[in-house]
Each structure stands twice: as structure tokens, then as C-alpha cells.
Amino acid sequence: MNNTPRANRPHIAIFGRRNAGKSSLINAITNQDIALVSETKGTTTDPVYKSMEILPLGPVVLIDTAGIDDEGELGELRVKKTLTVLDKTDLAILLIDVHAENLGFEEEIIKIIDKKGIPLIGVINKIDLTENEIDKYNSTLNINFIPVSAKTGEGITELKNKIAKKAENIDFEEPAIIGDLINRFDVILHVVPIDDAAPKGRLILPQVQTIRDVLDHNGINIVVQDTELEETIKMFRDKIKIVVTDSQAFGKIRDIVPNDIYLTSYSILYARYKGELNELVRGAKAVKSLEENDLVLISESCTHHRQKGDIGRDKIPRFLQELSNNKLNFEWSSGTTIPNDLSKYSMIVHCGGCMINRKQMLSRINKAKEGNIPIVNYGVFLGMKFEVLDRALDLFPEAKEIWNK
Ligand SMILES: Nc1nc2c(ncn2[C@@H]2O[C@H](COP(=O)(O)OP(=O)(O)OP(=O)(O)O)[C@@H](O)[C@H]2O)c(=O)[nH]1
Numbered sequence: 001m002n003n004t005p006r007a008n009r010p011h012i013a014i015f016g017r018r019n020a021g022k023s024s025l026i027n028a029i030t031n032q033d034i035a036l037v038s039e040t041k042g043t044t045t046d047p048v049y050k051s052m053e054i055l056p057l058g059p060v061v062l063i064d065t066a067g068i069d070d071e072g073e074l075g076e077l078r079v080k081k082t083l084t085v086l087d088k089t090d091l092a093i094l095l096i097d098v099h100a101e102n103l104g105f106e107e108e109i110i111k112i113i114d115k116k117g118i119p120l121i122g123v124i125n126k127i128d129l130t131e132n133e134i135d136k137y138n139s140t141l142n143i144n145f146i147p148v149s150a151k152t153g154e155g156i157t158e159l160k161n162k163i164a165k166k167a168e169n170i171d172f173e174e175p176a177i178i179g180d181l182i183n184r185f186d187v188i189l190h191v192v193p194i195d196d197a198a199p200k201g202r203l204i205l206p207q208v209q210t211i212r213d214v215l216d217h218n219g220i221n222i223v224v225q226d227t228e229l230e231e232t233i234k235m236f237r238d239k240i241k242i243v244v245t246d247s248q249a250f251g252k253i254r255d256i257v258p259n260d261i262y263l264t265s266y267s268i269l270y271a272r273y274k275g276e277l278n279e280l281v282r283g284a285k286a287v288k289s290l291e292e293n294d295l296v297l298i299s300e301s302c303t304h305h306r307q308k309g310d311i312g313r314d315k316i317p318r319f320l321q322e323l324s325n326n327k328l329n330f331e332w333s334s335g336t337t338i339p340n341d342l343s344k345y346s347m348i349v350h351c352g353g354c355m356i357n358r359k360q361m362l363s364r365i366n367k368a369k370e371g372n373i374p375i376v377n378y379g380v381f382l383g384m385k386f387e388v389l390d391r392a393l394d395l396f397p398e399a400k401e402i403w404n405k
């Protein structure tokens with residue numbers, strides 16, 4: 001079960017006031033003692049992500065959150081953090097203590113959830129304490145609440161079934177990585193340079209997932225280093241349909257791959273799979289409009305150990321300044337959040353986003369779009385830098401048209 005990468009599982013988040021029993025509910029659903037429970041209000045302070053299997057649905061990510069009624073300066077920060085979870089939530093559960101009064105907090109979050117178009121399941125907890133009053137919630141909030149007790153387990157099976165049923169109607173399917181571009185027996189040649197930046201003993205996630213997607217669509221994978229590329233192309237010349245390369249090797253191999261073979265990169269495939277390729281290509285075009293001293297945000301979704309020559313710290317800033325012919329200023333963000341106020345940035349350069357889900361990446365792209373801030377990702381940008389973007393977009397006519405406009 002832990003072979004399904006987290007970003008590809010449906011994300012189910014539980015919201016509610018402090019002490020409603022959110023953490024207890026996670027334990028009850030999973031039948032494990034994994035979330036910290038206590039009678040002290042505000043026990044869960046940060047969103048907690050748990051990958052697990054819940055039957056009858058399958059692998060999911062359950063997200064435990066801090067209470068939406070938290071107070072004080074720190075409390076408000078926690079509430080904000082809880083709300084950012086909605087950016088990657090596929091299905092929301094609103095949990096209410098059966099003794100709750102004054103449903104203002106709940107009304108507020110229902111509005112936000114509705115606005116984002118996220119499906120919602122309402123749950124009343126602690127029904128072991130009292131049996132009445134459930135109808136009161138149904139009518140006030142206009143939701144058909146499921147009564148449960150996280151303590152005794154009552155109603156939990158019904159809730160799981162409801163989750164599975166709701167999940168059926170949600171489009172969790174992410175678009176194909178490469179599968180929609182190939183037919184059975186098409187040969188896809190992968191170029192994977194094994195250099196200092198390559199992790200020891202394994203491939204990285206975008207490579208693994210692309211190879212798997214080719215298999216899922218009955219294609220044929222050949223995987224080589226850049227050093228073996230030329231000979232390999234000679235061997236399979238007429239059979240190869242697409243060469244997929246690590247973006248950083250683009251410049252090195254572009255002349256080796258004949259023009260009648262498609263050439264693209266994992267990052268460009270991911271730009272489409274994770275986000276919106278067209279918008280990112282639009283962002284790349286804006287590089288030329290950057291002006292002296294403009295501030296650029298470089299945003300990475302993981303917090304990997306930075307090495308010398310790191311792409312986000314060193315290469316992207318250097319290339320960006322070369323391409324725009326200006327001295328620029330940079331700020332970096334990493335992890336699951338990006339700065340709330342983007343207005344001071346003239347451009348956002350985002351990583352491929354292999355550690356976040358499509359929803360989250362799309363929400364970042366939308367945020368940039370709303371603020372009229374061009375956003376590009378590493379792959380599209382590096383394609384531009386090495387002057388192969390035009391060619392790499394041959395597979396994607398709409399994006400190519402934007403690029404050439
Ligand atoms: N009687 C009863 N008590 C419950 C039930 N579910 C949770 N509790 C109790 O309610 C208290 C709060 O439970 P938590 O699961 O920590 O609540 P939470 O919503 O995660 O709280 P925060 O993390 O502080 O926001 C604990 O003392 C639990 O034992 C239930 O179904 N019945």
C-alpha cells in the first residue's frame with residue numbers, strides 16, 4: 001500500500017473546533033492509535049498527514065487539523081494553516097461535538113468549502129454522551145449529518161461507507177503523464193544522467209512514474225544515460241517515438257536526438273500532469289519583461305538538502321538574470337506553503353511539484369494568476385534557457401501556439 005505516492009492519493013481532511021474529536025476520529029476510522037488525543041483544547045497544532053488504506057475505498061491520505069475556533073495570535077496562525085489544507089483537500093469532513101452551541105465557526109467553514117467546490121461530509125461526534133439534538137444540526141446547517149462515537153466506534157462503518165461512496169463521484173484521476181501520447185508498442189527512450197545530483201541507487205519519482213505510465217499504456221521503455229544515448233538511437237532509430245530527458249541534460253542531448261523524434265523532459269510532462277502547461281509557458285514568455293531589481297520568488301515543494309550548484313539556489317537565479325539581462329533579487333520558499341501575499345513578486349519560478357498534489361499546484365498557479373503574476377516551472381524555464389522549449393512543446397500544440405504567439 002505504501003507504494004502509491006502520497007501526492008496521488010485522495011486527500012481527506014477533517015475540520016472542526018478544538019476538542020470536537022478530530023484526532024479521535026482518525027484513530028477510529030483507521031482502527032489505530034496514530035493521532036494524539038487529549039482533553040486539552042488545541043492538542044493538534046499543525047496539519048498532520050497520514051497515508052493509509054481505508055476500506056472499502058483504498059489508499060488515501062487522512063489529514064488531521066488544528067481547531068477552526070483556535071484563538072489568540074498563535075491560534076489564528078493555526079487556523080490559517082488549517083485553512084491552507086483546503087488547497088489540497090479532495091474530500092472534507094466537518095466534525096461537530098454533539099454538545100456544540102452557536103454554529104458560527106461551522107457556517108463559516110462550510111461557506112469556504114462550498115466556494116472551493118470540495119465535497120463535504122458532516123459528522124456529529126460523541127453520540128455516546130447524548131442521543132438527542134442531532135436533528136438540530138441537520139436543519140441549521142442543511143447537511144445530513146452522520147452520528148458517530150469515535151470513542152465506542154458507533155457509526156464509524158456507516159461513515160467509512162459514506163466516504164467511499166462520495167469518493168466514487170470525485171474525479172481523483174489525475175491526467176496522464178505520458179500515456180495519452182502513446183500507443184501500444186511505442187518506444188519511449190528515457191535519458192537519465194547519473195551525475196552527482198542523482199540519488200544513490202534509485203531513480204527519482206518523476207522518472208519512476210513516467211516509466212510506469214508508459215507500461216500502463218502498453219508502451220516500451222528504454223532507459224539510458226546520456227553517455228549511451230547516441231548509440232542507443234542508432235540501434236532503435238525508427239522505433240523511437242519520444243525521448244524524455246532530465247531537463248538539465250536538455251542542452252547536452254538536443255543535437256543527438258534527430259528532429260523527427262519527439263524530445264521532451266520530465267519537468268514538462270509534469271508541468272502538464274501537475275498543473276497547467278499553458279499557463280507555465282505563458283509565464284516563461286514573461287521572463288523577457290523582467291526589469292532591473294525585480295523580486296522573483298523561487299518556490300520548491302520539498303525541503304531537500306541543498307548541494308553546491310543546487311538548481312533552485314544557484315542555477316535558476318543565474319540563468320534568469322542572464323536571460324532577462326537584468327540584476328534581479330530573489331526570495332525562496334519551500335515546503336507545503338507559499339507566501340500568502342504574492343504582490344511584491346514580479347515572477348514565480350516553481351519546482352516540478354513532485355511532492356505536492358495537482359490540486360495544490362493548481363491552487364498555486366491560480367493564486368499567481370489572480371495576482372497577475374507570471375508563474376513558470378523549472379522544466380519549462382530550463383527548456384527555454386537551453387532553447388529547446390519550442391521543440392519540447394511539439395507534443396503539445398496548444399502550449400506551442402502560446403509560446404510562438
Ligand atoms: N465521550 C466521548 N469523548 C470523545 C469522543 N471523541 C473524542 N472524545 C474526547 O474528546 C477529547 C478531545 O478529543 P481529540 O480527538 O483530541 O479532539 P481534537 O478535535 O483532535 O482536538 P484538538 O486537537 O485539540 O483540536 C478527548 O478527551 C477525547 O477522549 C467520543 O466519541 N465520545
Ligand SMILES: [Mg+2]
Nearest residue numbers: 022023043044
Ligand atoms: Mg487533535
